[in-house]
Structures are given as structure tokens and as C-alpha cells.
Amino acid sequence: MASWTLAYDGFDPDQEALREALCTLGNGYFATRGAAEESDADETHYPGTYLAGGYNRLVTDIAGRPVENEDLVNLPNWLPLNFRPEGGEWLNLPSSQILSYRQELDLEQGVLRRVMRVRDREGRETRLTARRLVHMGSPHLAAIEWTLAPDNWSGGIEVLSALDGRVTNSGVTRYRQLDGKHLIPLIAEELGEDGLLLVAETSQSHIRIAEAAQTRAYSNNERIKSERQFRQNHGYAAHALSFEVAEGSPVTIEKIVALHTSRDRAISSPEQAARNTLRKAGRFAALLEDHARAWSQLWRRCDISMEGRKRTQMILRLHIFHLLQTVSPHSVDLDAGVPARGLHGEAYRGHIFWDELFVFPFFNLRIPEITRALLCYRHRRLPMARWLASESGYRGAMYPWQSGSDGREETQVLHLNPKSGRWLPDNSHLQRHVNAAIAYNVWRYYQATGDHEFLSFYGAEMLFEIARFWASIAVFNPIRGRYEIRGVMGPDEFHDRYPWSDTPGLDNNAYTNVMAAWVLGRALEARNHLDAERRTELDESLGLSAEDLAAWDEIGRKLMVPFHEGVISQFEGYERLLEFEWEAYRERYGDIRRLDRILEAEGDTVNRYKASKQADVLMLFYLFSSEELEQLFSRLGFSFESEMIPRTVDYYLRRTSNGSTLSGIVHSWVLARSNRAESWMQLKEALESDIADVQGGTTPEGIHLGAMAGTVDLIQRGQTGLEIRDDMLRLDPCLPHELQGLSFRIRHRGQWLDVEIEGGRISVSASESWNGPSRLVIGDRSYPLSAGEVRQVACHYPRRGAGPVEGG
Numbered sequence: 001m002a003s004w005t006l007a008y009d010g011f012d013p014d015q016e017a018l019r020e021a022l023c024t025l026g027n028g029y030f031a032t033r034g035a036a037e038e039s040d041a042d043e044t045h046y047p048g049t050y051l052a053g054g055y056n057r058l059v060t061d062i063a064g065r066p067v068e069n070e071d072l073v074n075l076p077n078w079l080p081l082n083f084r085p086e087g088g089e090w091l092n093l094p095s096s097q098i099l100s101y102r103q104e105l106d107l108e109q110g111v112l113r114r115v116m117r118v119r120d121r122e123g124r125e126t127r128l129t130a131r132r133l134v135h136m137g138s139p140h141l142a143a144i145e146w147t148l149a150p151d152n153w154s155g156g157i158e159v160l161s162a163l164d165g166r167v168t169n170s171g172v173t174r175y176r177q178l179d180g181k182h183l184i185p186l187i188a189e190e191l192g193e194d195g196l197l198l199v200a201e202t203s204q205s206h207i208r209i210a211e212a213a214q215t216r217a218y219s220n221n222e223r224i225k226s227e228r229q230f231r232q233n234h235g236y237a238a239h240a241l242s243f244e245v246a247e248g249s250p251v252t253i254e255k256i257v258a259l260h261t262s263r264d265r266a267i268s269s270p271e272q273a274a275r276n277t278l279r280k281a282g283r284f285a286a287l288l289e290d291h292a293r294a295w296s297q298l299w300r301r302c303d304i305s306m307e308g309r310k311r312t313q314m315i316l317r318l319h320i321f322h323l324l325q326t327v328s329p330h331s332v333d334l335d336a337g338v339p340a341r342g343l344h345g346e347a348y349r350g351h352i353f354w355d356e357l358f359v360f361p362f363f364n365l366r367i368p369e370i371t372r373a374l375l376c377y378r379h380r381r382l383p384m385a386r387w388l389a390s391e392s393g394y395r396g397a398m399y400p401w402q403s404g405s406d407g408r409e410e411t412q413v414l415h416l417n418p419k420s421g422r423w424l425p426d427n428s429h430l431q432r433h434v435n436a437a438i439a440y441n442v443w444r445y446y447q448a449t450g451d452h453e454f455l456s457f458y459g460a461e462m463l464f465e466i467a468r469f470w471a472s473i474a475v476f477n478p479i480r481g482r483y484e485i486r487g488v489m490g491p492d493e494f495h496d497r498y499p500w501s502d503t504p505g506l507d508n509n510a511y512t513n514v515m516a517a518w519v520l521g522r523a524l525e526a527r528n529h530l531d532a533e534r535r536t537e538l539d540e541s542l543g544l545s546a547e548d549l550a551a552w553d554e555i556g557r558k559l560m561v562p563f564h565e566g567v568i569s570q571f572e573g574y575e576r577l578l579e580f581e582w583e584a585y586r587e588r589y590g591d592i593r594r595l596d597r598i599l600e601a602e603g604d605t606v607n608r609y610k611a612s613k614q615a616d617v618l619m620l621f622y623l624f625s626s627e628e629l630e631q632l633f634s635r636l637g638f639s640f641e642s643e644m645i646p647r648t649v650d651y652y653l654r655r656t657s658n659g660s661t662l663s664g665i666v667h668s669w670v671l672a673r674s675n676r677a678e679s680w681m682q683l684k685e686a687l688e689s690d691i692a693d694v695q696g697g698t699t700p701e702g703i704h705l706g707a708m709a710g711t712v713d714l715i716q717r718g719q720t721g722l723e724i725r726d727d728m729l730r731l732d733p734c735l736p737h738e739l740q741g742l743s744f745r746i747r748h749r750g751q752w753l754d755v756e757i758e759g760g761r762i763s764v765s766a767s768e769s770w771n772g773p774s775r776l777v778i779g780d781r782s783y784p785l786s787a788g789e790v791r792q793v794a795c796h797y798p799r800r801g802a803g804p805v806e807g808g
Contacts, residue, residue, distance in 0.1 A: 003313040006105040006691075011093050011116075013044045017700030018693050020046060022318070023105045023112050024344045024703075025132060028052060028328025029139035030075070030259060031343035034105070034112055037081040037130065037144060038091045046171045046700075049075040050343040050350065051209070051261060052327075053336035055405040056182040056202035063423065067414060069175075070404045072339060072350020073182045076165035076198050078211050078257045080238070081144055083128075086156030088120045091128075099125065107314075107321045108299065109292040110136055117151070125151040127250075135287060137294035139330040140264075140277050142257045145284040149250035157245050161215035161255055162231075162238035163188070163198035171346040172701045174416045183209075185235030187271070194228065195278065196237045199271055205405060208262040210270035212278040215239055218252045254284045265333065298324055300745075301366045304715055307741030307758065315687045316715060319708035323362060326705055332373040335380060337403060338705065345702025351402040351410050352377075354437040355706030357623075358662065361713045364448040365722075365746040371445050372454055378438050379458045381407025382465060389469050396468030399438055401431045419594075420601040427496040427504040430489040432473070436515035439466045440623065443522050446529075447724045450749045456534050460526045464542055467523035467552050470516040474555050482560040484508050485516060490571060492616035493660070494596050498573060499608045508572040511619050513559045517636055518624075520556030524549065557635055567648040568617045580609040580655070593659040593695060612656045614663035617648060621670045625723060646674055661689045665710030669718045673734050680736035686711050716744060720757065724748070730777040731764070733757050733795050748772050757795070765790045 008019055016035075023034025035047035050072050057070045084090045093101075099117035106113060114130040127149040135141040148157070165188070169180035186208075187199035195214045201207065217224040226243040245251055258277035260270040267273040281287065302320055306313045326342040337352035338359050356374060363370045378399065384407035385397035392398060400409035411429040416422070442459040445451065474483040487505030489496050490512055497504045527535055527549075538544065562569035569575060585592050592598060596606040596613065615622070620629060626642060633640035649670050658664060668682035685694070689707055693699040716722060719739065721732025729748055741758035751772045754765040764776060770787040777783075778793045785791055 004108040011101045025134040026325035028330040058179040080162035124153040144255040146253040159241045165200040165235035188237035210274040212274035304744040337377040341702030342705045347701035357437040358706040359709040395472040397465035419597045439519040492612040494613040506571040580611040614660035615666035661704040661707035
């Protein structure tokens with residue numbers, strides 16, 4: 001079905017890198033890009049495989065300066081599979097005569113399929129149907145099935161199957177000046193009669209990786225007796241199978257692969273585990289059946305069904321698909337975070353930023369066990385966050401902007417501007433708001449699940465230490481009678497200093513300060529959810545005093561928030577910046593998303609202008625309802641009229657270049673109730689951002705997982721008004737006209753609810769075991785909800801808004 005299939009007709013070398021990223025297959029443990037099995041890494045293809053949490057460090061000399069980088073390592077390539085008719089050349093699409101070609105990603109079953117007909121120089125025509133899976137049920141298994149059919153010839157054929165550990169990290173052009181050789185090959189040998197074993201180890205982190213592969217040929221479901229030749233090189237093992245084929249009679253090649261590493265639990269060694277897993281694996285058809293069943297179970301929990309928009313529906317499912325491939329139920333047992341670019345490529349070096357802020361709402365409402373495990377990744381790195389805070393002169397915990405293996409700051413000190421070719425100082429580590437994002441994620445998880453044990457043993461400790469950090473970084477200004485946070489960067493990222501200052505950092509970034517105030521309030525509230533004994537334990541172990549708690553309360557009420565022209569200022573002094581000539585630069589350059597690079601190449605700096613890369617202040621309207629913001633600003637002692645929202649939204653929409661794929665998510669969200677037509681346009685652009693690679697070459701380096709998650713959240717919460725507040729589940733739908741209907745399931749406090757919105761009516765069905773809140777808020781009214789009940793309510797949207805409705 002079209003809504004379950006991402007399909008490409010024709011082979012296009014210029015689009016292969018993009019297709020490979022979008023057709024990645026994974027299971028939360030590891031993922032492999034959708035490169036053709038017969039391809040090598042070159043300017044067209046990049047067959048990368050990545051392990052969740054599989055990092056390694058290297059040092060490179062750049063301009064006489066040692067630069068250390070930690071990368072998500074490209075693992076040994078398990079894909080290599082190729083064929084050639086006797087006396088012919090190996091399959092190579094760029095140099096072959098392609099008679100037909102189609103590639104399909106089956107989202108429902110998690111299978112990548114290619115169907116092609118090729119003709120070689122001798123005129124021999126061969127049909128090839130390839131299917132591939134990375135097993136969602138058994139995380140250490142992957143499999144390839146090739147069906148070869150000689151259309152107009154008979155004779156000998158040779159099939160080559162290999163495991164290749166000679167790979168490097170070279171998938172991002174601008175990183176190629178950095179050392180990318182992370183693997184040390186250890187073993188390349190035969191495994192029994194028809195198997196291969198390859199073992200390698202990362203050079204610094206000493207992660208041992210073992211891959212075992214078995215390749216067999218079948219005709220009419222009977223195994224073909226073939227001549228087999230073992231080929232070996234340093235870090236490379238292959239089998240060449242030779243046998244006869246007859247015109248019109250297809251043969252099937254099955255390659256089953258097992259992958260284990262020294263990070264696995266309950267194994268003796270990766271090599272032995274890979275051998276055992278492969279021996280028990282069975283054939284492709286059996287693996288596919290189990291794999292499809294696992295995906296079916298996930299889709300029952302996670303699908304969001306839309307009426308009237310087939311392409312939109314397909315892209316939405318593609319985004320859900322990649323979310324579930326990056327973090328899945330298998331992630332629950334792993335020490336891994338959420339890489340901003342998924343397990344789909346090497347952009348951002350596989351680091352973890354704040355993108356989980358956009359990812360977690362999806363899992364909180366469906367598989368909260370995954371969120372819990374990913375939050376534990378942060379808790380395990382709390383000691384490092386404490387050390388980072390201490391080294392910078394602060395108390396509490398200061399989480400890094402970019403995190404990897406051990407939670408130290410992985411943000412590079414230099415970054416390359418590809419437009420100018422210059423390496424420039426990178427100050428993005430000053431984005432302290434990552435601390436607020438982690439605290440926000442802890443609290444929203446607790447609200448969605450009521451997981452008191454998590455809050456007691458993990459969450460509260462993180463909240464308290466993050467609150468302690470904000471209290472220590474805030475400085476009292478006696479003239480203003482308020483606390484200030486100085487020398488930071490906001491989510492905007494274009495501005496890293498004042499144009500009149502040589503010192504990096506900005507003062508009183510509104511988003512950062514408001515979030516800090518919110519965290520301080522939540523830390524105090526969290527204490528009320530702990531029993532007295534646990535409060536005492538945490539006070540003793542963390543050294544918390546009554547003075548600390550009083551300071552949290554005072555600072556949380558007196559943090560500075562700047563304003564100008566009746567809107568919230570992005571940061572103090574923002575009003576002193578120059579207005580930017582947007583239209584002139586659009587006429588000159590066309591795409592000005594990365595305005596910072598354009599201006600730097602011109603010898604200018606974006607720091608001089610009122611121009612943002614992405615939503616900054618507007619993130620507040622994304623994360624909080626207007627009611628929550630009113631309460632928050634009131635606590636801070638600032639008036640917050642509802643009219644300020646549309647004013648602030650309009651002000652910054654006109655001054656944002658959308659240089660991040662996250663920007664359109666936030667913009668669509670904040671417009672959902674005031675301008676439904678524009679909100680829908682922003683949503684459509686956000687949905688297309690990766691599949692169409694709107695940033696011109698970034699998606700081939702890895703998908704934008706936060707943006708994908710954000711589009712899903714826009715549908716499930718932004719368009720439905722779904723929120724959990726005051727321990728109540730609330731819905732306030734405001735679908736754009738283009739969405740004729742919407743249905744999905746959510747899990748609230750361990751209980752399932754089915755939600756359907758169609759034709760001006762909302763239907764909420766509680767499961768037979770429902771023991772959640774006895775009342776449900778829809779719009780402005782409260783309704784009873786009991787086990788097994790179906791509650792239907794007429795809704796006339798938009799119910800509330802900050803401005804006139806357009807296109808409605």
C-alpha cells in the first residue's frame with residue numbers, strides 16, 4: 001500500500017546517498033544504511049553500520065593543533081554480496097545497462113526490497129530481487145535474500161559474499177580531515193563449511209565486534225551444491241560460490257548474519273556469541289516471519305492513522321519507523337542515548353544533543369519503558385556532569401551540549417565553514433539549556449507514567465542537581481533586584497557573542513532563564529512527591545540544606561526576563577542589533593538557511609543582526625501551554641497577557657532563517673491555533689525536510705531524528721491539544737482542514753486509550769482495564785470516563801487562539 005511504502009523508480013547515482021539514509025534498517029541495537037549489497041564506499045554509496053553507544057576517540061593534528069574527536073564508529077560491513085555470470089563482470093549499477101529498477105522500503109514489515117533487470121556486455125539479461133532485514137525481534141541478527149533469474153542465458157555463475165572490516169568513518173565530507181580509522185582488524189577466518197567470522201576492535205574504547213555470516217544457495221527450496229573458495233585479506237573474509245544456472249530458473253541466495261560486541265550482556269565473548277546466534281538462526285523466511293511479527297506489535301502501539309493525505313501518511317509512518325529503529329524495546333537493556341542523526345550516518349559524529357526533548361513525548365505515550373532507559377543514560381553520566389560543573393566553577397550538575405560515551409563535553413572546539421574553507425572557534429558548548437531539557441524530560445516522563453520509583457531513585461536526584469546548577473550560575477543584580485544568567489547561548493545558535501564584545505556568550509537568554517525558573521520550581525515540587533525517608537537520604541548524600549531550598553525558591557521567582565517592543569527579547573541587548581536585509585539576501589543567494597556561513601564567508605558575522613537560525617523564544621510556546629506560561633511568568637513577577645503570544649510569534653517568524661529542521665516544528669506548533677493554514681504549510685515542510693533533503697545534502701549524512709519525532713508530536717499533541725496537566729488528561733483538537741480524520745492510541749499511566757477525531761467529533765475509548773483518571777477534559781469541559789467506556793464529544797475548532805484563523 002502506498003501509505004506503507006517508500007518507493008523509488010530508476011537508479012539515480014546522485015540520489016543514492018539520500019536514499020541510503022532514508023532506507024536504513026535498524027532495531028535499536030544496530031542499524032545499517034540502505035546501500036546496495038554490491039556497492040563499496042565511494043562518491044555514490046556509503047554502506048555504514050552503527051552500534052547504539054559504539055564510540056571511539058581519535059586525535060588529529062589540524063593546523064598544528066591536536067583535535068580530539070569521538071565518533072559513532074562505522075562497524076565492519078556485513079552487506080557485501082555480488083554476482084557475475086561466468087567470464088563476465090561483477091554487478092556494478094553505474095556501469096551496467098539497467099533495463100528496470102525499483103527500490104521499496106516496506107514500513108509495515110521493516111523490509112528493504114530492490115527489483116531490477118540488468119544486461120551485461122555479452123547481452124546476458126538477469127533479474128535480481130533483493131530483500132533485506134535487520135531483525136526487530138532478535139537484535140543481533142540481520143539477513144539478505146537474493147533471487148537471481150537468468151532471463152536469456154544458462155551457464156556458470158559466481159556469487160561473492162564477504163565481511164569487510166577495512167572500513168573507516170568517511171561518510172561526511174567536512175570531517176575527512178579528521179582521522180577516521182577507528183577499527184583494528186583481529187580475526188578473518190572461515191566458520192565451518194559455509195560460514196565466515198570477522199572480529200575487529202575499536203582502537204581506543206576497545207569495543208570488540210564480532211560478525212558471523214552464513215551464505216547458501218537454493219533452487220526450488222533445495223540447497224545447491226556449489227564450489228566454494230575462501231578469500232582472505234587483513235580485515236576481510238569472503239566466500240566465492242560457483243554453480244550452474246539455467247535460463248528462466250531462479251536461484252535464491254541467503255546470507256544470514258549475526259553481530260555481537262563486548263558491550264553485550266550475558267555472553268562469554270562476542271565471537272562465541274556470534275557463532276551461537278548464527279547457528280540457531282534458521283533460514284530467511286523464518287526470520288522474516290518473526291521480524292514482521294515484532295513490527296506488527298510495534299505498529300499496534302505506535303501507528304497514527306490520518307485520513308485524506310496518502311503521502312503525508314506515508315511520511316509520518318516513515319518518521320515513526322526511523323524513531324523505532326533508532327530506539328526500540330531493545331534499547332531498554334542498553335547504555336545508550338538518542339543520537340541527533342539516528343543510527344543512520346556520521347553527521348554530528350553520532351553525538352547526543354537535546355533532540356530527545358522532541359523524541360520522548362512519542363515514547364512517553366506508547367512505550368515509556370524506552371524513555372526510562374534513555375533517561376538512565378543521563379543518570380549514569382550524572383557524576384561527569386557534576387565534574388563538568390565543578391570545573392567551570394558551579395555547583396550541581398552541568399550536562400554537556402554534546403554527549404557520547406562517558407558524558408564529557410564532546411562539542412568540538414573548531415568547526416569548518418564549508419563556504420569559506422575556514423576553521424572557526426565553536427562556542428556552542430555554552431548552550432546550558434540542555435540541562436533544562438533533561439530536567440523537562442524527567443518531569444514529563446513522570447507526569448505521563450506516574451513512575452514514582454523512577455522519580456525517587458533517579459529522576460529527583462537529576463532534578464536536584466540541575467536545580468543546584470541553575471542556582472549557582474545565577475548572579476544577583478542588586479540594581480534590578482533580580483538574578484541573571486550570563487555568558488550562555490540559546491537554542492538559536494546563530495548568536496554566540498555580542499558584536500561589541502570579544503567574550504563569547506550572551507546574557508539573560510529568555511528561553512534559558514524561563515526554563516531555569518521552571519526547573520527550580522519542579523525540583524521543589526518533586527520533593528513533595530518523595531517519602532520523608534528518601535528526602536532525607538538525598539539531602540544527606542547531596543548535601544542539600546534548607547538554605548539551598550530557600551535559594552531555589554527565591555531565584556525561581558526573581559530570574560530576569562528581558563522584553564522589548566512588547567515582546568519577549570531573545571536575550572538582553574537583542575534590541576540593539578541591526579535589522580537584516582532578508583529579501584536582498586534571498587535574491588542574492590536563494591537558500592539562506594545557513595545565513596551564519598554566508599555572512600562569515602563575506603567577512604561579516606550574523607552576531608550583528610536580528611536573525612535567528614531556529615526558534616529560540618518560541619520554544620517556550622512549544623513546551624508549555626498558555627496557562628502554564630501564565631503561571632510561570634506570574635511566579636516570576638511579570639505580566640503575561642495572551643496578546644503577547646501572537647506578537648512574539650509574529651516578531652520572530654519574520655526574523656528566522658530556519659537553518660535547523662527543528663525550526664519548522666516549533667513554528668507549526670505555535671501557529672496551530674492562530675493560523676491553521678500556515679501551521680499546516682509549516683508542518684508539510686517539516687515532513688518533507690528529510691525525504692526531500694531540503695537543506696541540500698545534510699540528510700545523506702544521517703536523518704534529523706528530532707525533526708522526525710517533532711512532526712509526529714505535532715500530529716499527536718500539537719493538532720489534538722493533548723496534554724497531561726494537574727494529573728488530568730486533556731484534549732483540545734484543532735485539526736487543519738487538510739486532515740479529514742485522525743486516530744491513534746496512547747498509554748496513560750499504564751492504561752490504553754483509543755482516540756479518534758473525525759467530522760467535528762472526538763471519540764475516546766477506554767480499555768476494559770482502565771483505572772486511570774475518572775474524568776477527561778475535552779476543550780473547556782470535563783467528562784466522566786470509566787473502564788470500557790466510549791466517550792464521544794462534538795468539537796468545534798479552533799476552540800481558542802491568539803489571533804484570527806486563516807484558511808479555516
